[in-house]
Amino acid sequence: MVFICSVATAQLPINWIDPLNEGVLQGRLADNDITGYNRLPDSVKSVVREPVWALGTNNAGVYVNFKTNAKEIQVRYTVSGALDMPHMPKTGVSGLDLYASNNNGEWYWTPGDYRFKDTITYSFGPVKENSHRIYRLYLPLYNTVTWMEIGVSSDATIEFQKEEESPIIIYGTSIAQGGCASRPGLAWSNLLGRALNTPVINLGFSGNGRLEKPIIDLIANTPSRVIILDCLPNLTGVTPENTERIDSLIQAAVYQLRASQPNTPIVLTDHSSGFNKNILDETDNTLYEQTTQAGLASFEKLKQAGVKNLYHLRNADIALDINSTVDYAHPNDFGMVKISDAYQRLIEQFLR
């Protein structure tokens, strides 16, 4: 009896696979001209500011889709940055997240056991086998994976999958990058990708989402289903000069994108915070609200100039409340769901 038990529980060797060798990373602009798990192509390194490049090595929104009949899925990896932030835990900054969809678009989630050591490990399962299930492994939101392997039992099969559909591209700030979700799948960009069952590319750069030309150039050259410009939280200011700066950046970005992608819907988004009389913070309220007003004026100008397929996501549609952020600027998971829901409602109006 003891012998039988020990045979039954003996584990087969693990077959470790480096997804970089498979060329199957999703959630980024292109597969060529790109190093490791970076989000930005090498070609822009010389034209973007240094912090934009550094944040582009973070893996926000990057994911891998695969099918496997394995009961357990293991991942081991190393990262180069700090593991957490005061307002965002290791699981969000440096962790992984494993969701799955079936063949009718329904989504599932697989909790993982994690160890944050020099080599970080996640173990997912045991799960019941289902041949229709496509797993989606999200990479860290605020850290840079330097090496990663996905492991399944050597008697299991694993088949990577790649979506070829045009993506929604999000250009944004720390909020779009995923601060401060408790795990990667809860960044609003990743929530939205699942809600719409559409590939999403996350170009959120913490503190550095400033509607800059090199990033607009990249977006312009990537055929997209929707382009979201959600940069106002990194363009805050109350001076007339700042209002002019915002207008100038928005006009330049929208006209350039419209020229290269005449029919792609473009969404301009208010600052998600501000306009809440139940939040007691005079300084930030003024800052956020005046910034949103400046963005709105620029949006109205574009509409009056006849720019088509231009949409506006209002602060009031997002409707963050007194429990939705960790520090007023950055949504917690509750706020992330609100932001994703608001985008979904808007986008479903024009995306069929």
Add this chain to the structure above:
Amino acid sequence: MVFICSVATAQLPINWIDPLNEGVLQGRLADNDITGYNRLPDSVKSVVREPVWALGTNNAGVYVNFKTNAKEIQVRYTVSGALDMPHMPKTGVSGLDLYASNNNGEWYWTPGDYRFKDTITYSFGPVKENSHRIYRLYLPLYNTVTWMEIGVSSDATIEFQKEEESPIIIYGTSIAQGGCASRPGLAWSNLLGRALNTPVINLGFSGNGRLEKPIIDLIANTPSRVIILDCLPNLTGVTPENTERIDSLIQAAVYQLRASQPNTPIVLTDHSSGFNKNILDETDNTLYEQTTQAGLASFEKLKQAGVKNLYHLRNADIALDINSTVDYAHPNDFGMVKISDAYQRLIEQFLR
């Protein structure tokens, strides 16, 4: 002009107040026979298990109410434990949170600037003065404050307030203690206290909420509006022996509480996780679901025995989804809101 500016921005000295000297701590069973910011009275130290005592020094659910006309509120404090956990950030484990209510029961939130150093500091405001506003400062969920001072400008007044109403008492696990909220005000016990405008006492003990006699004794001796027993996540098991253990603990707890407080509503709560076919985790699903079934059988037995004012919060009423927890067991802020909402809906049915 330079001279005028420097006078205008010169700050008055800060008046620092130690709330312990004011005897104004809320969210705990009693003010006497208690050390520092502890939740448990000294008298139980010799009768509870060591981890229960240690967790009782954590300040989950402890808060201070005050009025002030200060534009800015500062707090400085020290803690004795680790500042964070892999799945819960410093702001939740060791941070503060400042809400406020006005005289018609509406709630407000004041974001804080924090520094997590040897002495942790929070700075709140600037806010507009409002003489009807009562602030509520929540203490850390998973750390032990060893020293704390609240500071306002020396020309401001500050007046501490104490609610005398009977509390809702929650006996629970890590989830009730607040794991894994991003900040203290988002622990479901604190959300619920605001939603119902009722004092709440948090007896959540991470990994150690096991319906034990010394804690039931404490609750029995504290006149309460509602008693919530939410301990199943620390009583998980799939054996018949575990089902018997759960039944025995629930029967003993409910009959003792009913004997000492004949009319106080008692709520028995399912495990908040489990029963979700979209969560792929066979082991935990089985564990959580069988534990909830055991608790439910015990509840039905009590109902059939004619125990009055006994209520049941169902897993399906909480309705956590694939985005509601950080690790399946512990709700994130999105899950915390769901749990508080479910309790609120239930309690408002019988609490007028």
